[in-house]
Amino acid sequence: MDHLLSAAQKGQKPEFPADADTLEYAQLLDSQDKLGHLKDQFNIPSKSSLKKKALDGTIPGESNTTSSDQDDQTPSIYLVGNSLGAQPKSVKSRISAQLETWASVGVGGHFTSMENSPLSAWQDLAESCAAKSLDLVGASSAQEIIYMNTLTVNLHLMLATFYRPTPQRHKIIIEWKPFPSDWYAVQSQLAFHNLSASDSLIEIQPSDPETLYLSTESILATIDEHADSAALLLLPGIQYFTGQLLDIPKITAYAQSKGIIAGWDLAHAAGNVPLSLHEWNVDFAVWCTYKYLNAGPGAAAGLFLHERHHDRDGKVKNRLAGWYGADKSVRFNMEKEFVPSPGAWGYQLSNPSAVDLSCLDAALEVFGKTSMKELRGKAVVLTGYLEVLLKRLMNEGRGAAPFRILTPESVEERGTQLSLMFTGAKGKEVLQRVSKVLAENGVVCDFRKPDVMRVAPVPLYCGFEDVWKFVKVLKKGVEES
Numbered sequence: 310m311d312h313l314l315s316a317a318q319k320g321q322k323p324e325f326p327a328d329a330d331t332l333e334y335a336q337l338l339d340s341q342d343k344l345g346h347l348k349d350q351f352n353i354p355s356k357s358s359l360k361k362k363a364l365d366g367t368i369p370g371e372s373n374t375t376s377s378d379q380d381d382q383t384p385s386i387y388l389v390g391n392s393l394g395a396q397p398k399s400v401k402s403r404i405s406a407q408l409e410t411w412a413s414v415g416v417g418g419h420f421t422s423m424e425n426s427p428l429s430a431w432q433d434l435a436e437s438c439a440a441k442s443l444d445l446v447g448a449s450s451a452q453e454i455i456y457m458n459t460l461t462v463n464l465h466l467m468l469a470t471f472y473r474p475t476p477q478r479h480k481i482i483i484e485w486k487p488f489p490s491d492w493y494a495v496q497s498q499l500a501f502h503n504l505s506a507s508d509s510l511i512e513i514q515p516s517d518p519e520t521l522y523l524s525t526e527s528i529l530a531t532i533d534e535h536a537d538s539a540a541l542l543l544l545p546g547i548q549y550f551t552g553q554l555l556d557i558p559k560i561t562a563y564a565q566s567k568g569i570i571a572g573w574d575l576a577h578a579a580g581n582v583p584l585s586l587h588e589w590n591v592d593f594a595v596w597c598t599y600k601y602l603n604a605g606p607g608a609a610a611g612l613f614l615h616e617r618h619h620d621r622d623g624k625v626k627n628r629l630a631g632w633y634g635a636d637k638s639v640r641f642n643m644e645k646e647f648v649p650s651p652g653a654w655g656y657q658l659s660n661p662s663a664v665d666l667s668c669l670d671a672a673l674e675v676f677g678k679t680s681m682k683e684l685r686g687k688a689v690v691l692t693g694y695l696e697v698l699l700k701r702l703m704n705e706g707r708g709a710a711p712f713r714i715l716t717p718e719s720v721e722e723r724g725t726q727l728s729l730m731f732t733g734a735k736g737k738e739v740l741q742r743v744s745k746v747l748a749e750n751g752v753v754c755d756f757r758k759p760d761v762m763r764v765a766p767v768p769l770y771c772g773f774e775d776v777w778k779f780v781k782v783l784k785k786g787v788e789e790s
């Protein structure tokens with residue numbers, strides 16, 4: 310494992326031996342994995358819990374489960390952390406701490422940091438989560454980060470501040486297949502400013518329609534083409550469909566050199582790949598916390614606002630403000646004058662959900678047990694292992710596996726996820742069969758209609774044997790089709 314990790318740390322692709330497709334080899338890597346113990350921090354759905362249709366008071370993995378069939382109690386192979394991350398075990402105790410705080414001291418919970426509680430007072434929770442996220446996104450201080458609302462709301466707030474179209478500069482540059490919410494947000498912002506998408510929205514097309522690859526050159530060329538008329542660039546750190554990781558620092562610097570604001574949707578990048586948002590001079594970024602960060606469905610989203618844009622005198626004209634953005638020293642004074650909290654904190658609107666932030670706090674605690682560097686090392690090896698097994702399957706027999714890997718080959722251009730596109734006359738039919746066989750065998754993957762399956766072996770709770778088993782079941786599904 311060490312030699313694989315050291316190749317990964319150098320940004321090289323790890324090379325696997327001829328016997329890599331044996332169960333023994335997968336188990337050997339798991340036995341040498343220094344992060345393997347982190348899986349114990351999570352409640353992974355079991356094969357039987359996935360079939361639940363009613364609550365029965367049991368949590369998979371806890372001793373209170375009732376099924377007599379031991380095999381059904383085994384954890385599923387959970388490869389959808391790119392959609393909804395697994396539940397950290399400590400979420401339960403944190404929610405209990407909040408219930409006790411609320412029941413015991415009522416409104417005082419806003420200001421009282423209870424002894425023996427793992428959590429800050431309610432009004433400090435979002436900021437304490439920000440302070441725990443410096444390594445996660447590469448911020449220079451906690452004030453560059455805030456957790457609030459959801460990704461799309463935060464995106465609108467950032468567009469309200471940064472997208473100030475003029476007759477000369479009014480275009481927004483995006484990519485051809487943004488996540489629909491980004492698309493709707495941008496379109497509605499244009500409409501809000503009485504602009505039309507046909508005049509003011511520029512879509513970067515894939516360099517190759519087969520692979521859907523977005524080359525950095527084509528992105529820079531689009532920026533060049535609209536250098537005088539573009540106001541803002543909004544791109545995904547990792548493209549949700551193909552899993553391609555874009556060159557955030559290079560694209561950011563290039564856009565800014567042309568006077569264009571660079572904003573990033575990091576929904577698929579935060580907690581997945583190392584980020585250095587401060588050093589890369591990113592203007593703003595937004596991310597949700599329910600994927601690789603494991604904070605639960607709809608949990609509070611993140612926002613990064615570079616220190617360069619911090620409001621030093623309370624005079625950001627285009628900020629949409631609310632009372633929780635007011636500095637804590639005056640927040641409860643009920644004054645009409647808005648005295649903002651520093652940096653990104655001043656963009657808070659409302660009193661956030663303490664329960665929601667408690668889940669996030671639990672999730673961040675797990676990240677605190679390792680580092681993005683270590684996680685990335687394992688992820689490169691784990692995803693590399695998945696790729697090698699898939700390629701061997703594709704080349705097996707008559708080389709007739711009916712799918713190809715959409716995600717770029719290069720380690721620098723991808724995170725954890727690999728997207729498989731099912732091709733050929735029977736491609737969609739095979740995918741349907743495969744999805745059924747995977748579900749029957751307790752493997753949870755994500756399907757994007759009509760022909761793509763996304764597989765994300767998240768290093769926090771997936772291992773090499775999981776990947777090995779996934780490929781074995783996938784093979785079964787392909788052969789049965």
Ligand SMILES: Cc1ncc(COP(=O)(O)O)c(C=O)c1O
Pocket residue numbers: 459460461462488490491545549574576577597610
């Ligand atoms: C790339 C991307 N952007 C935006 C969103 C929307 O996030 P939210 O529901 O927090 O607004 C998602 C959700 O999955 C996403 O994957």
